[in-house]
Amino acid sequence: MDFPSIIQSIQDSAPAQWMRTSVKAMPFVESLHVLAAATLFGTIFIVDLRLLGFPDTRRSFTAISREMLRLTWAAFFVAVIAGALMFAANAHTYVGNTAFRLKMLALVAAGVNMTIFQGITIRTVSAWDRDARPPLAGRVAGVLSILLWISVIFFARWIGFTKGYDFSIPQDSHINFQF
Amino acid sequence: MHAFAGWLQETPFSHTIQDVSWIIPLLQSIHIVMIGVVFVSSLMIALRVLGKMRADEPFPAVWQRFAPWMWTGLCVMACTGLILVAGEPIREFTALSFWIKMALVLLGVTGTALYGRALRNFIGAGPAQFPATAKLASVLIVVLWLAIIFLGRAIAYDREVWGALSLHA
Numbered sequence: 001m002d003f004p005s006i007i008q009s010i011q012d013s014a015p016a017q018w019m020r021t022s023v024k025a026m027p028f029v030e031s032l033h034v035l036a037a038a039t040l041f042g043t044i045f046i047v048d049l050r051l052l053g054f055p056d057t058r059r060s061f062t063a064i065s066r067e068m069l070r071l072t073w074a075a076f077f078v079a080v081i082a083g084a085l086m087f088a089a090n091a092h093t094y095v096g097n098t099a100f101r102l103k104m105l106a107l108v109a110a111g112v113n114m115t116i117f118q119g120i121t122i123r124t125v126s127a128w129d130r131d132a133r134p135p136l137a138g139r140v141a142g143v144l145s146i147l148l149w150i151s152v153i154f155f156a157r158w159i160g161f162t163k164g165y166d167f168s169i170p171q172d173s174h175i176n177f178q179f
Numbered sequence: 180m181h182a183f184a185g186w187l188q189e190t191p192f193s194h195t196i197q198d199v200s201w202i203i204p205l206l207q208s209i210h211i212v213m214i215g216v217v218f219v220s221s222l223m224i225a226l227r228v229l230g231k232m233r234a235d236e237p238f239p240a241v242w243q244r245f246a247p248w249m250w251t252g253l254c255v256m257a258c259t260g261l262i263l264v265a266g267e268p269i270r271e272f273t274a275l276s277f278w279i280k281m282a283l284v285l286l287g288v289t290g291t292a293l294y295g296r297a298l299r300n301f302i303g304a305g306p307a308q309f310p311a312t313a314k315l316a317s318v319l320i321v322v323l324w325l326a327i328i329f330l331g332r333a334i335a336y337d338r339e340v341w342g343a344l345s346l347h348a
Contacts, residue, residue, distance in 0.1 A: 035218075039215065045219070
């Protein structure tokens with residue numbers, strides 16, 4: 001199966017049709033996506049700030065990182081599910097949208113940054129865990145993470161202004177407001 | 180109110196916001212980033228009260244870590260929010276979600292301020308247990324922020340969310 005037909009089958013899938021036809025699906029799924037994204041960013045931001053050496057250096061890096069881990073992954077999971085539903089509803093439009101492509105690029109870059117940090121920098125953590133100022137590699141990973149996740153949010157919001165379709169209901173239309 | 184919204188929408192300030200295509204998405208993006216900071220800060224404080232997070236740290240230390248970020252974030256959101264309203268007053272004022280959101284924001288901010296003051300006076304060194312009322316208040320405030328976040332997104336979908344109750348209808 002080639003790429004366009006994969007996209008077409010995603011757009012024709014049952015969840016995608018539900019997203020397009022249920023009046024309430026889009027606002028609820030979008031809200032869930034915003035909520036999950038905000039939680040994801042907020043929890044990652046706490047860990048990143050610790051890598052930069054503030055504001056609470058009394059707590060070790062591993063303690064903060066461990067505390068946030070479950071919340072971060074739970075939020076990521078919800079964001080991916082809600083995001084996949086939004087994508088499916090208009091798969092073709094998203095694939096061709098520049099803001100969406102940039103968002104995916106920033107998302108992958110954030111993943112690579114995290115993998116490098118978790119694969120290499122973290123090996124020496126016992127030497128700097130309680131330091132107010134973690135090593136340069138850790139601080140760089142922290143700054144990159146903050147900038148990349150903010151970019152993800154910015155590009156994501158831009159999709160809504162460049163996607164070229166409108167979900168709002170035309171005036172004078174009669175619709176059943178059930179799920 | 181409609182007349183006021185109409186007047187506001189015709190002011191030069193509002194026109195600038197409407198005409199420069201990147202202003203509204205930029206403000207909304209900043210607004211969302213700040214939701215992350217404020218919501219998670221509030222969540223951390225609530226989880227500390229519930230004894231689920233940083234239980235080994237005294238409460239005042241946890242409050243000092245997160246409260247400044249929460250208040251600063253709220254101030255930024257008030258600014259971005261006000262400019263967004265000035266840019267699209269009719270869209271906001273004719274959305275039921277907007278008015279409920281504003282009422283809940285007022286409640287959330289007042290509630291957090293009162294709750295913070297009450298809890299800071301609760302000088303417990305180490306992993307002190309909070310009374311049930313404090314725990315309940317923590318849960319309520321988190322639920323309040325959740326409702327506010329939902330209503331924020333729902334402004335764009337007033338008829339879809341509220342049906343016959345929508346002010347747009």
